[in-house]
Amino acid sequence: xxxxxxxxxxxxxxxxxxxxxxxxxxxxxxxxxxxxxxxxxxxxxxxxxxxxxxxxxxxxxxxxxxxxxxxxxxxxxxxxxxxxxxxxxxxxxxxxxxxxxxxxxxxxxxxxxxxxxxxxxxxxxxxxxxxxxxxxxxxxxxxxxxxxxxxxxxxxxxxxxxxxxxx
Amino acid sequence: xxxxxxxxxxxxxxxxxxxxxxxxxxxxxxxxxxxxxxxxxxxxxxxxxxxxxxxxxxxxxxxxxxxxxxxxxxxxxxxxxxxxxxxxxxxxxxxxxxxxxxxxxxxxxxxxxxxxxxxxxxxxxxxxxxxxxxxxxxxxxxxxxxxxxxxxxxxxxxxxxxxxxxx
DNA sequence: TGAATATCGTCAAGTATCTTGACTATATGG
DNA sequence: CCATATAGTCAAGATACTTGACGATATTCA
Numbered sequence: 221x222x223x224x225x226x227x228x229x230x231x232x233x234x235x236x237x238x239x240x241x242x243x244x245x246x247x248x249x250x251x252x253x254x255x256x257x258x259x260x261x262x263x264x265x266x267x268x269x270x271x272x273x274x275x276x277x278x279x280x281x282x283x284x285x286x287x288x289x290x291x292x293x294x295x296x297x298x299x300x301x302x303x304x305x306x307x308x309x310x311x312x313x314x315x316x317x318x319x320x321x322x323x324x325x326x327x328x329x330x331x332x333x334x335x336x337x338x339x340x341x342x343x344x345x346x347x348x349x350x351x352x353x354x355x356x357x358x359x360x361x362x363x364x365x366x367x368x369x370x371x372x373x374x375x376x377x378x379x380x381x382x383x384x385x386x387x
Numbered sequence: 388x389x390x391x392x393x394x395x396x397x398x399x400x401x402x403x404x405x406x407x408x409x410x411x412x413x414x415x416x417x418x419x420x421x422x423x424x425x426x427x428x429x430x431x432x433x434x435x436x437x438x439x440x441x442x443x444x445x446x447x448x449x450x451x452x453x454x455x456x457x458x459x460x461x462x463x464x465x466x467x468x469x470x471x472x473x474x475x476x477x478x479x480x481x482x483x484x485x486x487x488x489x490x491x492x493x494x495x496x497x498x499x500x501x502x503x504x505x506x507x508x509x510x511x512x513x514x515x516x517x518x519x520x521x522x523x524x525x526x527x528x529x530x531x532x533x534x535x536x537x538x539x540x541x542x543x544x545x546x547x548x549x550x551x552x553x554x
Numbered sequence: 555t556g557a558a559t560a561t562c563g564t565c566a567a568g569t570a571t572c573t574t575g576a577c578t579a580t581a582t583g584g
Numbered sequence: 585c586c587a588t589a590t591a592g593t594c595a596a597g598a599t600a601c602t603t604g605a606c607g608a609t610a611t612t613c614a
Contacts, residue, residue: 231442232439232440232454233439234530235506235510236414236509236510236513236522236525236526236529237411237414237415237418237506237509238439239526239529239530239533240407240410240411240414240529241411241414241415241436242533243407243411243529243532243533244404244407244408244410244411244412245411245456246536247403247404247407247408248404248408249456251404264599264600266599266600266601269408272399272400272405273399275398280562281562281563282561282562282563285562287399289412289416290601290602291601291602291603292562292563292564293563293564293565293601293602293603294600294601294602296563296564297599297600297601298600298601301599301600313562316561316562316609316610317562317608317609317610318561318562318563318608318609318610319561319562319563319609320562320563339402339404342403342404343402343403346403346532349531349532349535350528350531350532350535354524354527354528354531355403355528357521357524357525357527357528358403358524358525358528358529358532359403359406360521360524361517361521361522361524361525361528362403362406362407362410362525363401363406364516364517364521365410365513365516365517365525366406366409366410368516368517369413371516431570431571433570433571433572447591448591448592449590449591449592452591457572457573458572458573458574459591459592459593460572460573460574460592460593460594461571461572461573463592463593464570464571464572465571465572468570468571480591483580483581483590483591484579484580484581484591485579485580485581485590485591485592486580486590486591486592487591487592555614556613556614557612557613557614558611558612558613558614559610559611559612559613560609560610560611560612561608561609561610561611562607562608562609562610563606563607563608563609564605564606564607564608565604565605565606565607566603566604566605566606567602567603567604567605568601568602568603568604569600569601569602569603570599570600570601570602571598571599571600571601572597572598572599572600573596573597573598573599574595574596574597574598575594575595575596575597576593576594576595576596577592577593577594577595578591578592578593578594579590579591579592579593580589580590580591580592581588581589581590581591582587582588582589582590583586583587583588583589584585584586584587584588
């Protein structure tokens, strides 16, 4: 643990984006580690991101693509992997000959259950670290931020023209 | 904009991890889009994550590896890319024949400057969306969370044995 | 009905990021 | 000098994501 301090440890960034990123990474690392330690070795952060968009009752693959903010190919490849792992299964959609329904297998539902438990444990740890009030304020701010998406007409430079609907 | 609601839009997750992840992704997408729109086409989120650990005065490559939470190979590959783009340059460390110093080029410093500007604009947008108070509470909670890293002896399942120092 | 068009999913190739393992060169401590 | 640790590199493979093209089914509308 010999740390040279000849270079006066210049400060790391301290703005919302950086803080959010660091906090998000920390949470995910902790969660993923716990999931793997619980036996779900197939678990990865990318897969978690997709699973978060799949309700327990299952969904249409096309609906998933809308929810997750990626391409249908990315979604499909993640689904391929999760299906190969036996976490999900795809069935033909009886109401649309083109579509597929995605739903959890028993294994997948077990993982969700364990995930919920781990999630609560991590939350408790957070509350222990910063107190209930701060934690509540954090959740409140994050929810408010999410709810206000799309409001406030982009302050110039943030040109995010999402127009094309191809691919 | 035809949205079918035959499947009663099951709720998305609503816990810290998910919220942090979503907020972080949104911030990064907005920032990266603005950076690219400003002419820094080499900008990517992975690279941003590394650059955040490089102070304006430059640093030793080895010090970078400690700061960023990845392997030296990952750091090196990112540095290779950034050096090839002309954003950074690597010089031999006069104080250690093995070491290299990493520092910004003119192009890199220009990008930092633009990044700071964009960052402030996004922050203003956030404050507009959720109000000064909530924003301050958000920053406060995130800072507190970061400061309390390592406290609270891991609630069991979160086994993160970081011991080996190889590779 | 039947042709034009859109939507859903797939296949395939390429890029970016990250991981693992092995290796060279320099430093440090006897 | 020798043993060991540290700094950086080279190379191969895995994972995630992007882009482009395609076949099958649905929908629209003349």
